Amino acid sequence: MRSAVHFLWQEPGAATGFRAGVSLHSHTMHSHEGLGFIPRYAKRVPLFSWEFGRLMRRYQAFHGQPLDFSAAYWTPPLPAREAFEVERKQIEDGLGLRAMVSLTDHDNITAGTQLQVLEREIPISLEWTIPFGETFFHLGVHNLPLPAARDLVAALAGCTLHPEAGMLRDRLGDLDAESGVLTVLNHAMWDQAGIGPARHRMALRNLLESVGDRIHALELNGVRPWEENSMVLDLARDLGRTLISGGDRHGREPNALVNLTDAVTFTEFAEEVRSGSSHVLFLPQYREPLRLRILQMVCDALSDCPDLVGREKWTDRVVYAPRDGEFVPLSSVWNGGGPAAARWFVRGVGMVGSRQVQRALRPLLIENHEFPRNGWSPSATSEPVSDAAPCQSASISPAP
Numbered sequence: 001m002r003s004a005v006h007f008l009w010q011e012p013g014a015a016t017g018f019r020a021g022v023s024l025h026s027h028t029m030h031s032h033e034g035l036g037f038i039p040r041y042a043k044r045v046p047l048f049s050w051e052f053g054r055l056m057r058r059y060q061a062f063h064g065q066p067l068d069f070s071a072a073y074w075t076p077p078l079p080a081r082e083a084f085e086v087e088r089k090q091i092e093d094g095l096g097l098r099a100m101v102s103l104t105d106h107d108n109i110t111a112g113t114q115l116q117v118l119e120r121e122i123p124i125s126l127e128w129t130i131p132f133g134e135t136f137f138h139l140g141v142h143n144l145p146l147p148a149a150r151d152l153v154a155a156l157a158g159c160t161l162h163p164e165a166g167m168l169r170d171r172l173g174d175l176d177a178e179s180g181v182l183t184v185l186n187h188a189m190w191d192q193a194g195i196g197p198a199r200h201r202m203a204l205r206n207l208l209e210s211v212g213d214r215i216h217a218l219e220l221n222g223v224r225p226w227e228e229n230s231m232v233l234d235l236a237r238d239l240g241r242t243l244i245s246g247g248d249r250h251g252r253e254p255n256a257l258v259n260l261t262d263a264v265t266f267t268e269f270a271e272e273v274r275s276g277s278s279h280v281l282f283l284p285q286y287r288e289p290l291r292l293r294i295l296q297m298v299c300d301a302l303s304d305c306p307d308l309v310g311r312e313k314w315t316d317r318v319v320y321a322p323r324d325g326e327f328v329p330l331s332s333v334w335n336g337g338g339p340a341a342a343r344w345f346v347r348g349v350g351m352v353g354s355r356q357v358q359r360a361l362r363p364l365l366i367e368n369h370e371f372p373r374n375g376w377s378p379s380a381t382s383e384p385v386s387d388a389a390p391c392q393s394a395s396i397s398p399a400p
Contacts, residue, residue: 003236003243003278005220006260014281015260020098021091021281022259022269025127025140025186025219025246027076028083029311031105033250035069035318055345072320073327074301076250077308080111083249084122090254090283100266102142107160109144109153116146123266124149127186128156131163135193135203140184140219140246141175143266148178172214180267182274183214184244187221188235189228208239216274219246220282222256223297225290242273245280251300253293256286289365292358299352314346 006014015021027033039056043049059067078086084101091099103111104127112124123143130137144152152174159171175181185207191200208215218236220229220243236243247255260279263269272278285293302314311317315330315338330338337343351357 002276003280005233005243005280005282007282009284009287015095015097018097018260018279019262019264020100020260020269021095022100022102022245022261022266023087023091023247023255024102024142024184024244024259025104025221026083026087026101026249026255027105027127028078028080028103028111029075029317030080030108030110031076031127031250032073032319033076033106035072035074039069051348052345072318074318075311077300077303077305077311077317078252079308080114083111084115084118086249086252086254087247091258094283095258097260100261100263100269102140102266104140104142106138107153107157109149112144113149121266126153126156129160130168131160132168132207133203135191135195135200137188137204137207138186138192139215140182140186142182142184143180143270145178145180152178169211169214172211176214176216180270182216182270184217184219184246185215186219186246187224187228187248188218189231190221190224212239212241216270217242217244217278219244220257220280222247222249222286223290223294224248242276242278243280244273244278251297253285253296253300256283256293257281258283289362291365292352292361295349295352295361296358299349302346302349 008014039052043052056067076083080103083103087101088099091097091101100121100123102123102125103115104125105111106127107129109124109126112122112126115122116124124146125140125142125144128139128141130139141156155174156171159167172183175183188204189200191197193200195203218232218241220232222245233243235241245255245257245259247257249255258281259269259273260281261269261272263272301317304313306312313331315334318330319327320330321327334342337346352361
């Protein structure tokens with residue numbers, strides 16, 4: 001097995017000689033995204049954190065309880081076709097390669113099935129949620145066969161809702177038996193359930209020991225910090241596992257990572273990865289401060305979009321459940337943009353879309369450890385570097 005990791009800002013010609021670029025792991029309007037991340041990230045952004053805290057205190061004083069972000073979700077702004085085009089244009093116009101795009105909404109294949117009407121090959125894919133002990137993981141499941149796709153997704157959903165011993169292995173076995181299907185462990189080092197780093201790593205080890213032989217690759221993720229991705233690099237080296245890209249786009253910014261391949265079809269690409277060959281390319285936007293990029297994603301989510309027919313207002317795309325009620329869009333209960341506190345919050349987030357504000361925030365949000373140093377290898381400890389530090393590709397092979 002051999003995976004190669006390239007950084008385009010150091011290797012401008014990294015894509016030369018490849019036939020296609022592959023965009024994996026991105027989301028459309030069909031994903032239901034929890035809002036629990038907002039308080040965590042808001043507290044980490046200078047100036048914005050102070051205003052966010054003030055608004056939350058005002059809300060609690062008025063309602064007698066804190067705002068429960070877990071009782072709501074948002075849907076990314078882009079429909080399937082527009083999300084596909086964002087990824088296609090980056091690969092075809094930016095890299096000069098033929099584009100393959102696999103959209104992976106949470107536990108949902110609507111985007112891929114809708115895009116089957118296009119002439120080009122569009123894989124039917126999803127991001128599958130798997131409960132595992134006290135936590136959960138996300139698996140990218142790419143290129144489901146059209147005749148059996150809905151039955152396979154129903155079986156995966158059953159495993160998510162009613163996990164039982166052995167069921168996960170059986171479902172992964174069903175996927176592994178399908179030629180051309182690619183199963184990826186997404187953002188493996190991310191403790192999404194908040195159980196703590198040590199317990200998360202233990203759960204990850206148990207997952208890989210129990211079903212790892214039926215997972216084809218480990219993901220390097222475009223919206224996770226470099227420190228975390230470097231841990232995945234080390235894990236892949238230590239276990240002899242194949243690495244693959246995953247952009248995890250939710251807003252309008254195209255994926256920050258793609259794969260390079262000589263394959264002509266997605267099925268050929270999947271077989272290439274399953275055989276152990278993968279070329280991951282980090283694109284320049286990955287060098288931008290991660291917190292600024294995530295804040296821009298929030299800005300995309302909370303911006304009015306005249307081009308989205310039927311979903312123009314951000315309140316059309318944020319859904320919540322009143323006490324003992326069904327989920328409804330905020331636009332059905334809020335007039336004029338909602339309460340003053342909400343309007344000020346959205347206005348503050350919207351400022352991040354300004355280039356002037358982004359230039360001012362960038363120096364405050366840079367985290368040096370996000371970038372690899374020249375000569376970095378997967379066994380080395382990552383060290384802080386400056387923006388000017390050169391980066392080279394790292395070839396990752398299993399430990400002897």
